[in-house]
Amino acid sequence: MKRYISSYIILQAFAVMLLSSCANHPSVPSDTSASSVLPPIFPDYCDVTVPYNIAPLNFMLPADEYDECVARLTTSDGQQQTYGHGVKVQIPESEWHAMLNASKGKSIKVEVWGQKEGKWLSFSPFEIHIAEEPIDEYLSYRLIEPSYIVYDYMEIAQRNLTTFEETQIFNNKVTCDDSKGQCINCHSYQNYKTDNMLFHVRVTRGGTVIVNDGKISKVDLKRDYTISAGVYPSWHPSAKLIAFSTNQTHQSFHTAHPNKTEVYDLASDLILYDIATDSVSVISNDSTLLEVFPTWSPDGKYLYYCKSVPLPEEMRDKDIRATYSKIQYNLYRRSFDVATHVFGEEELVYDAASVDKSVSLPRISPDGRYLLFALGQYGCFHIWHHDADIVCIPLVAPPSPDTPQPSPLDLTMLNGKDAPDSYPSWSSNGHWIMCASRRDDGNYSRVYFAYFSNGKVKKAFLMPQEDPEMHISLLKSYNRPEFMVEPVRISVNEFSKVFDK
Amino acid sequence: MGNVFSPFYLFTFILFFVAVLLFFGLAYPHHLHYQEQFQLFLFDSTYVWEIVKRPGGIADLLGRFCTQFFLFAWVGAFIIAVLLSAVQLLSFRMFKVQRSKFNVQWLYGLSFVPSFLLWLFLLDENALLGGVWAVLLTQLAIWGLVRLPDGWARRILVIVAFVILYWIAFGGSHYYRYPNVFPTLLYAAWFSAIIIPLVMWFIVRGRKSENAQQQNNSLTIPGQSSPPRSLSHLIPLTSFILVSVVMGTLVWKNANFKAEKVMQYDFMARHQQWNRILETINDEKPNNQIGVTVQNLALAMHGMLLDRMFDYNQNGIAGLLPDVKEDATSPLPTAEAFYHLGMINVAQRSVFEAQEAILDFQKSGRCYKRLAQTNLINGNYEVARKYLAALQKTLFYKEWANETLPLLGNEKAIAQHPEYGRLRQMAYKEDFYFSDHVTPEMLENLYFSNTNNRLAYQYLLAYYLLTGDREGYNNLISKMQ
Numbered sequence: 001m002k003r004y005i006s007s008y009i010i011l012q013a014f015a016v017m018l019l020s021s022c023a024n025h026p027s028v029p030s031d032t033s034a035s036s037v038l039p040p041i042f043p044d045y046c047d048v049t050v051p052y053n054i055a056p057l058n059f060m061l062p063a064d065e066y067d068e069c070v071a072r073l074t075t076s077d078g079q080q081q082t083y084g085h086g087v088k089v090q091i092p093e094s095e096w097h098a099m100l101n102a103s104k105g106k107s108i109k110v111e112v113w114g115q116k117e118g119k120w121l122s123f124s125p126f127e128i129h130i131a132e133e134p135i136d137e138y139l140s141y142r143l144i145e146p147s148y149i150v151y152d153y154m155e156i157a158q159r160n161l162t163t164f165e166e167t168q169i170f171n172n173k174v175t176c177d178d179s180k181g182q183c184i185n186c187h188s189y190q191n192y193k194t195d196n197m198l199f200h201v202r203v204t205r206g207g208t209v210i211v212n213d214g215k216i217s218k219v220d221l222k223r224d225y226t227i228s229a230g231v232y233p234s235w236h237p238s239a240k241l242i243a244f245s246t247n248q249t250h251q252s253f254h255t256a257h258p259n260k261t262e263v264y265d266l267a268s269d270l271i272l273y274d275i276a277t278d279s280v281s282v283i284s285n286d287s288t289l290l291e292v293f294p295t296w297s298p299d300g301k302y303l304y305y306c307k308s309v310p311l312p313e314e315m316r317d318k319d320i321r322a323t324y325s326k327i328q329y330n331l332y333r334r335s336f337d338v339a340t341h342v343f344g345e346e347e348l349v350y351d352a353a354s355v356d357k358s359v360s361l362p363r364i365s366p367d368g369r370y371l372l373f374a375l376g377q378y379g380c381f382h383i384w385h386h387d388a389d390i391v392c393i394p395l396v397a398p399p400s401p402d403t404p405q406p407s408p409l410d411l412t413m414l415n416g417k418d419a420p421d422s423y424p425s426w427s428s429n430g431h432w433i434m435c436a437s438r439r440d441d442g443n444y445s446r447v448y449f450a451y452f453s454n455g456k457v458k459k460a461f462l463m464p465q466e467d468p469e470m471h472i473s474l475l476k477s478y479n480r481p482e483f484m485v486e487p488v489r490i491s492v493n494e495f496s497k498v499f500d501k
Numbered sequence: 502m503g504n505v506f507s508p509f510y511l512f513t514f515i516l517f518f519v520a521v522l523l524f525f526g527l528a529y530p531h532h533l534h535y536q537e538q539f540q541l542f543l544f545d546s547t548y549v550w551e552i553v554k555r556p557g558g559i560a561d562l563l564g565r566f567c568t569q570f571f572l573f574a575w576v577g578a579f580i581i582a583v584l585l586s587a588v589q590l591l592s593f594r595m596f597k598v599q600r601s602k603f604n605v606q607w608l609y610g611l612s613f614v615p616s617f618l619l620w621l622f623l624l625d626e627n628a629l630l631g632g633v634w635a636v637l638l639t640q641l642a643i644w645g646l647v648r649l650p651d652g653w654a655r656r657i658l659v660i661v662a663f664v665i666l667y668w669i670a671f672g673g674s675h676y677y678r679y680p681n682v683f684p685t686l687l688y689a690a691w692f693s694a695i696i697i698p699l700v701m702w703f704i705v706r707g708r709k710s711e712n713a714q715q716q717n718n719s720l721t722i723p724g725q726s727s728p729p730r731s732l733s734h735l736i737p738l739t740s741f742i743l744v745s746v747v748m749g750t751l752v753w754k755n756a757n758f759k760a761e762k763v764m765q766y767d768f769m770a771r772h773q774q775w776n777r778i779l780e781t782i783n784d785e786k787p788n789n790q791i792g793v794t795v796q797n798l799a800l801a802m803h804g805m806l807l808d809r810m811f812d813y814n815q816n817g818i819a820g821l822l823p824d825v826k827e828d829a830t831s832p833l834p835t836a837e838a839f840y841h842l843g844m845i846n847v848a849q850r851s852v853f854e855a856q857e858a859i860l861d862f863q864k865s866g867r868c869y870k871r872l873a874q875t876n877l878i879n880g881n882y883e884v885a886r887k888y889l890a891a892l893q894k895t896l897f898y899k900e901w902a903n904e905t906l907p908l909l910g911n912e913k914a915i916a917q918h919p920e921y922g923r924l925r926q927m928a929y930k931e932d933f934y935f936s937d938h939v940t941p942e943m944l945e946n947l948y949f950s951n952t953n954n955r956l957a958y959q960y961l962l963a964y965y966l967l968t969g970d971r972e973g974y975n976n977l978i979s980k981m982q
Binding site for chain 2: 064145147148149150151152153173176177179251252253254255256257258260262321324440441442443444472473475
């Protein structure tokens with residue numbers, strides 16, 4: 001009996017030690033020298049505005065410069081807590097969310113100390129502003145190596161933004177039984193919900209996996225009269241219709257330019273897929289021009305898309321690799337009658353070519369007042385273009401040749417410097433802009449969020465990770481980040497069964 | 502059966518160990534290098550956890566851990582010899598566990614069968630050492646179990662052991678790099694490692710009961726007594742020789758020495774052994790694409806490509822700078838040529854694609870190292886830092902990563918670096934697109950970017966000579982003049 005009691009005591013003591021080590025509430029360093037600069041933390045969360053439901057903004061000091069880091073967080077009602085273990089500051093979720101709830105609409109003050117060569121340095125404090133608007137709870141993305149042509153393991157994953165939980169939606173291994181491999185891409189949802197969603201599977205056992213009111217099917221969207229199967233999708237907000245571009249996409253690579261890869265279309269058109277009748281109709285198929293990236297207005301009455309501007313006569317017959325840097329896309333829209341499925345005349349929305357730019361990936365805010373897109377010098381695949389930035393314009397008046405081009409909003413707080421920023425999107429409440437950006441290293445894209453209210457944008461912040469070092473060590477890109485208000489509940493195995501049929 | 506440490510058994514054990522060691526050390530060393538270059542073992546908790554959390558993960562992890570030592574072929578050969586000998590020893594020990602006083606020495610040779618099957622399995626460059634560990638762990642577990650006294654405790658332990666074994670050794674399928682190939686040889690080895698002792702056990706058991714019955718009948722059973730001392734090793738020796746000759750022949754016949762030769766060329770190019778390459782091609786002219794590519798690179802590195810290229814086999818442009826294929830092996834030697842030529846982005850792409858094409862989705866120490874270098878030369882320091890940070894978590898690339906990290910952002914040090922500084926000077930100045938196929942324009946542009954680039958000069962002229970493009974050649978000569 002004695003032996004059991006002593007074992008129990010040891011076990012309890014061990015548990016207490018373990019718990020106390022998890023809490024990590026270090027003392028504030030006493031003997032410090034003050035620095036007037038902000039702490040060089042990664043990710044840079046200094047003076048960012050975050051939603052009140054976001055996961056802890058864990059951060060770290062550079063491991064090659066500092067030995068230890070201590071941070072003290074103070075809420076507006078005076079509650080304080082310290083964190084730090086090694087050079088990392090990792091805040092327990094429960095404590096973090098309690099602080100956010102206490103600070104909604106206010107700020108959390110953050111003081112940071114860093115130890116270098118045995119001496120503590122006290123940095124200028126900064127604030128984390130807590131917005132009153134939440135962010136959509138879920139986010140999905142494809143995790144992929146920023147490869148050239150060959151690819152290996154890839155997955156479409158979903159992340160709970162209020163925690164660090166990440167689960168898999170699908171991967172390219174589970175149904176691939178051929179050495180040619182399998183590519184999975186273009187996950188897309190209707191109105192941020194997951195009962196109606198899709199993704200593509202290419203090469204081995206290819207097709208488009210469509211979830212229609214929770215029922216899974218795999219369809220082949222290639223028709224005799226289309227140049228390819230559906231590629232870039234956009235769900236109609238209310239009807240069971242999906243607009244796709246069809247693309248003959250190729251890739252080339254730069255010998256010297258930092259834009260590593262060039263993705264270009266030899267041809268591209270627009271189609272409309274009717275899920276109920278499994279029918280594909282052509283929206284636009286001008287063989288001389290390239291139409292791509294369709295997106296519906298939130299009311300479903302307009303389809304926006306990008307279309308290339310005709311090249312000068314003398315360049316038209318040349319190899320596209322010689323002329324591609326001259327190809328620029330403008331933004332257009334066409335009205336749509338959901339009852340008859342008839343599209344109206346084309347209207348120019350944004351004349352990017354007139355300012356020697358090229359537009360891609362348009363997204364309209366849920367209230368229909370603003371339009372986001374990626375803007376670069378040329379082409380449409382801006383995630384590899386170092387000059388590409390996110391642009392937002394107000395959609396106040398119907399576009400017409402007489403209306404002056406709307407002035408872009410100031411998005412300098414969102415965009416990275418000299419790094420590709422692309423794939424913008426809106427949260428379902430229209431208060432959070434998300435984009436994929438290679439700003440951290442120029443090669444691996446990461447997800448950034450920025451608060452948006454009445455045309456004003458706050459400083460963007462990197463999607464938090466439980467271990468802040470993960471953003472450095474993870475050799476995958478976050479591709480095509482999409483907000484969702486609920487998780488995909490269909491398991492990988494359930495999805496894989498559709499390939500057995 | 503005799504004592505495992507008796508001179509005879511020790512002799513056969515050592516003989517087998519030495520045979521395996523010499524085979525992998527002398528005849529198959531580049532298969533081991535090949536294995537090593539397609540994995541990146543990290544001393545990192547996340548990496549380890551990602552492996553061990555999967556069924557069969559412990560065996561897989563042990564296999565990967567050992568494979569990192571294959572960078573040094575003799576160490577790799579020693580590890581394989583130890584593992585295969587351990588499998589044999591355990592098979593033999595399991596016979597011993599029966600503690601039979603009966604003569605089953607004619608089965609001694611069979612204790613080598615699982616090891617020989619594993620040897621056959623490892624002849625395939627895409628067979629993974631984790632499979633050998635899976636067999637060994639299974640044997641260890643069974644050996645431990647049969648030594649326990651019979652009873653409830655053993656029965657419960659047997660059930661628990663099977664569950665644990667499933668998890669640590671045989672629940673997974675990562676024994677081949679091939680995604681969808683069943684490892685028949687491995688499973689044959691596994692079954693033989695279990696079935697042979699079981700057969701032994703049944704034979705011994707049967708004889709025991711037979712003997713008991715016959716003792717009751719007071720009868721003498723012929724063949725039950727031990728053979729004369731002078732013949733005590735003859736029977737096991739015969740069975741050992743029989744199994745060794747048959748299985749050894751199978752190993753030798755199934756060894757892919759042609760692939761070994763190709764891997765040798767790749768290895769020599771990777772380690773920039775230009776003199777050794779010249780010696781090798783003088784002994785035997787390569788007649789495969791990788792061999793010819795490496796041969797031409799070595800000739801060019803010695804400035805002899807244009808003078809001596811036709812002394813050896815050529816394969817047109819496919820033997821000079823072949824198109825980048827979608828596999829993990831063939832782009833790497835070509836990438837070596839691209840790198841030394843100064844076509845840094847082309848080299849980077851080739852290496853990246855090769856790594857992406859690794860069949861079991863592992864990463865590669867060799868590729869990470871080269872990607873760190875190309876990014877460093879291109880000035881993409883943060884990307885280079887990522888690769889170097891990963892290499893810092895390895896056993897054998899750590900030192901190089903630590904030495905390279907201070908170069909990041911240090912323009913002066915890079916400019917003065919004998920390799921990176923030179924390659925920066927040789928790199929393209931003008932940007933244009935490239936894809937899978939190298940064109941003479943690419944080489945021409947490279948050469949005219951820096952006319953001190955003698956490698957580019959040789960490759961450019963060799964391109965025209967190999968393709969027979971007289972007009973292109975003449976145009977180039979007039980441009981040069």
